[in-house]
Amino acid sequence: MPSLDLSTLVQQADTRIVLVVMDGLGGYATAERGSELEEASTPNLDRLASEGSTGLVEPVGPGITPGSGPGHLGLFGYDPLEYELGRGALSAAGLDVELKPGDVAARGNLATLDKDGNVTDRRAGRIPDEEAAAVVDKLRDGVDIDGLDVLLVPEAQHRVLVVLRGDGLDARVTDTDPQATGVPPLSPEPKVPDAKRTAEVVAELDGQVRALLANEAKANALLLRGFDSHRELPSMQQRYGVKPAAVAIYPMYRGIARLVGMEVLAKAADLDGQVAQLREHWERFDYFFVHHKYTDSAGEDGDFDRKVGAIEALDAAIPAIVDLGPDVVVVTGDHATPSQMAAHSWHPVPALMWGDRVGRDGTERFGERWCAGGLLGIRPTKDLMPVALAAAGRLAKYGA
Amino acid sequence: MPSLDLSTLVQQADTRIVLVVMDGLGGYATAERGSELEEASTPNLDRLASEGSTGLVEPVGPGITPGSGPGHLGLFGYDPLEYELGRGALSAAGLDVELKPGDVAARGNLATLDKDGNVTDRRAGRIPDEEAAAVVDKLRDGVDIDGLDVLLVPEAQHRVLVVLRGDGLDARVTDTDPQATGVPPLSPEPKVPDAKRTAEVVAELDGQVRALLANEAKANALLLRGFDSHRELPSMQQRYGVKPAAVAIYPMYRGIARLVGMEVLAKAADLDGQVAQLREHWERFDYFFVHHKYTDSAGEDGDFDRKVGAIEALDAAIPAIVDLGPDVVVVTGDHATPSQMAAHSWHPVPALMWGDRVGRDGTERFGERWCAGGLLGIRPTKDLMPVALAAAGRLAKYGA
Numbered sequence: 001m002p003s004l005d006l007s008t009l010v011q012q013a014d015t016r017i018v019l020v021v022m023d024g025l026g027g028y029a030t031a032e033r034g035s036e037l038e039e040a041s042t043p044n045l046d047r048l049a050s051e052g053s054t055g056l057v058e059p060v061g062p063g064i065t066p067g068s069g070p071g072h073l074g075l076f077g078y079d080p081l082e083y084e085l086g087r088g089a090l091s092a093a094g095l096d097v098e099l100k101p102g103d104v105a106a107r108g109n110l111a112t113l114d115k116d117g118n119v120t121d122r123r124a125g126r127i128p129d130e131e132a133a134a135v136v137d138k139l140r141d142g143v144d145i146d147g148l149d150v151l152l153v154p155e156a157q158h159r160v161l162v163v164l165r166g167d168g169l170d171a172r173v174t175d176t177d178p179q180a181t182g183v184p185p186l187s188p189e190p191k192v193p194d195a196k197r198t199a200e201v202v203a204e205l206d207g208q209v210r211a212l213l214a215n216e217a218k219a220n221a222l223l224l225r226g227f228d229s230h231r232e233l234p235s236m237q238q239r240y241g242v243k244p245a246a247v248a249i250y251p252m253y254r255g256i257a258r259l260v261g262m263e264v265l266a267k268a269a270d271l272d273g274q275v276a277q278l279r280e281h282w283e284r285f286d287y288f289f290v291h292h293k294y295t296d297s298a299g300e301d302g303d304f305d306r307k308v309g310a311i312e313a314l315d316a317a318i319p320a321i322v323d324l325g326p327d328v329v330v331v332t333g334d335h336a337t338p339s340q341m342a343a344h345s346w347h348p349v350p351a352l353m354w355g356d357r358v359g360r361d362g363t364e365r366f367g368e369r370w371c372a373g374g375l376l377g378i379r380p381t382k383d384l385m386p387v388a389l390a391a392a393g394r395l396a397k398y399g400a
Numbered sequence: 401m402p403s404l405d406l407s408t409l410v411q412q413a414d415t416r417i418v419l420v421v422m423d424g425l426g427g428y429a430t431a432e433r434g435s436e437l438e439e440a441s442t443p444n445l446d447r448l449a450s451e452g453s454t455g456l457v458e459p460v461g462p463g464i465t466p467g468s469g470p471g472h473l474g475l476f477g478y479d480p481l482e483y484e485l486g487r488g489a490l491s492a493a494g495l496d497v498e499l500k501p502g503d504v505a506a507r508g509n510l511a512t513l514d515k516d517g518n519v520t521d522r523r524a525g526r527i528p529d530e531e532a533a534a535v536v537d538k539l540r541d542g543v544d545i546d547g548l549d550v551l552l553v554p555e556a557q558h559r560v561l562v563v564l565r566g567d568g569l570d571a572r573v574t575d576t577d578p579q580a581t582g583v584p585p586l587s588p589e590p591k592v593p594d595a596k597r598t599a600e601v602v603a604e605l606d607g608q609v610r611a612l613l614a615n616e617a618k619a620n621a622l623l624l625r626g627f628d629s630h631r632e633l634p635s636m637q638q639r640y641g642v643k644p645a646a647v648a649i650y651p652m653y654r655g656i657a658r659l660v661g662m663e664v665l666a667k668a669a670d671l672d673g674q675v676a677q678l679r680e681h682w683e684r685f686d687y688f689f690v691h692h693k694y695t696d697s698a699g700e701d702g703d704f705d706r707k708v709g710a711i712e713a714l715d716a717a718i719p720a721i722v723d724l725g726p727d728v729v730v731v732t733g734d735h736a737t738p739s740q741m742a743a744h745s746w747h748p749v750p751a752l753m754w755g756d757r758v759g760r761d762g763t764e765r766f767g768e769r770w771c772a773g774g775l776l777g778i779r780p781t782k783d784l785m786p787v788a789l790a791a792a793g794r795l796a797k798y799g800a
Contacts, residue, residue: 002481004461051431357740359428359435359747362769375748375768377778379462386463390746397744398460399467399480400490 004398006077006386010241013393015327017242018278018288021075022314023068023253024296026336026349027307029369036295036304036339037350038367040311044318045331045352045366052329052354054363055376057384058346059335065346071334072256076236076289077385085259088171088228091161093255095153099163099230104171104198107226108152108160110135110219111177113210117184122177123158124219135219136160142212145204162205162224170195170229173202177223185223198227235261236287240389245281247274248291257289271313275320282324290321299337307339328355328392330384331366348378355391404798406477406786410641413793415727417642418678418688421475422714423468423653424696426736426749427707429769436695436704436739437750438767440711444718445731445752445766452729452754454763455776457784458746459735465746471734472656476636476689477785485659488571488628491561493655495553499563499630504571504598506627508552508560510535510619511577513610517584522577523558524619535619536560542612545604562605562624570595570629573602577623585623598627635661636687640789645681647674648691657689671713675720682724690721699737707739728755728792730784731766748778755791 027035059066059074070080088105112121148166172191188202213220236244246257246264268274298306332351350371361375427435459466459474470480488505512521548566572591588602613620636644646657646664668674698706732751750771761775
């Protein structure tokens, strides 16, 4: 099927779009009660819903449970099946590490090998953060690979982001992590001839790490998987002609926003701080991504009431956002995180769009069951972006 | 994505489908009132809606404002992203000029150049029709290009359709219209080697036009843009096995219908005349496209009440159409033209389908908000065609 290059229709307009994302917003009703959003008291969101259009959105496809990467790409109008963020790129984004063209990133696990070199624990006993940091410091001091920078950034526990930086690298190398115990780490192999040197570098790194950590009780090796390169995503500026800013607190979302070309504003402490940043930078940008994390974390913890509370906290911030005078406001989530499941899920996510030219449907409340019959329909998340651009007067007519 | 070749499933049936198009039907509700269709009194359309299925259709894609060409191609079941009607082809269609294979058509503007040859007015002061016609007559008498016919057809004001007819032409030539004043017309350049001769012809035409119009005060040049060739679209007969007729009053829609292989019936004076033509030719065809223009023209004029009136006029014609005994009736629009915007828009367009086997949903009234939850769903306009064919018993089972 042919698809339309939206950038050919982009026109400039002095209008502002605000996308408010409640992470993991979606949920589902049971015999006992509605979804978190249906049960929450959300007078301000209900007002936007009743004055605007509503619908349900699917981030990747029917039945597909999205990770945060694809969930957000969809929100920014990028088809998550076309544009992929690898584990390395997302790890880097989550650590505020900016991958550069040519970099190769991998997810590392500090691990325990026995005296025969077989893996006995792929997570080095889930080594505490401080111990892991000390081990990583030792590696930083000792690792030395000719002509290359090796960045090592500890994540939680045994997890370490590894970035190789230098000329001539190629991420198409097989994992050294055997994903099993009782066997030795795997030998890195190039998947293509161009990756031969990178495979040699990874083998050299593996050897140096084992030598440097030989006396460590727990963490005496580093298993690598998911080699990934910097992926150049087309920017939102290129695709939509907007000047976008991100108002997000958590590193991963700040990172993803940066990958699509947003300017990431300084970290705010809370929702009030995020709204204050919108206000401060209102004139400098015309597209704002506001990310609210706590709906998802409560859902992930299986805490229905806390997720309701996180939704209500966001609801309370809506009037201040509307007061700024946006032309179009979109409120939705990057995926569902039903607290019954304590995990991401495939359920469609409620969405509302509000603005002078959006039009209104019969929906009076913001919630899964009410949005199902709304004017936005049930559609891929990525389709919200062109509709928002259109409602902001930013897309010209197609065809004569 | 694989797509299904509908023609492999086509079967014959003694059934008739009527597609009633209210041009620019879609609109949107505001705080003050509903859309034009929601506010209109449409007892007959409401009856069809309540006895049949309803939905909303998007002609090109979410957020995309369609021109009349893509809007109608979608109605006839052609993906507007796959089949394109260029400006030249549409202009020709709108003037009842039939492009032949090999023809190259362009949109021309009579324009004013100063003594240095720079454009001072791209529209020759929006020269009145009669003056423009006199200028075009002068060109018809004078232009002489070896081996070629040059058709010049005045449209409104400064607009002139130019058709080059002869052997060896190729439309892949750059515009001579600089789309700016204070600069000279552009030199036509071939975009591909095959278009070299055509570029030379266009340059020669430009020179002859300037010489012939040298003494004109306003219109002393012709700026050309959008070179386009005859595009052979597969016919509705080939694709669907139907024998289609168009009952349209306005030239552009008659032209588009002809491009998809419809027989275009003689021009009627009004809706009653259109219905009379349906009746007269009922036995000769099995697919009828009835086009009602006035909803769009009222919308384009920003006249809410007149658009309501145009909808009500169409509503009044419905019983006579139903009396003919069609098996399937589809009523929808080619795009939205909200009178608030006085322009085409991206808003989804209400659609209803009526017939013995269509099935009925809970929708009792024809209007955006009521159609949003209907059985037809919210879907691309082009999908209405296969559903209508199926409901008319014209599509066989797929697969064993």
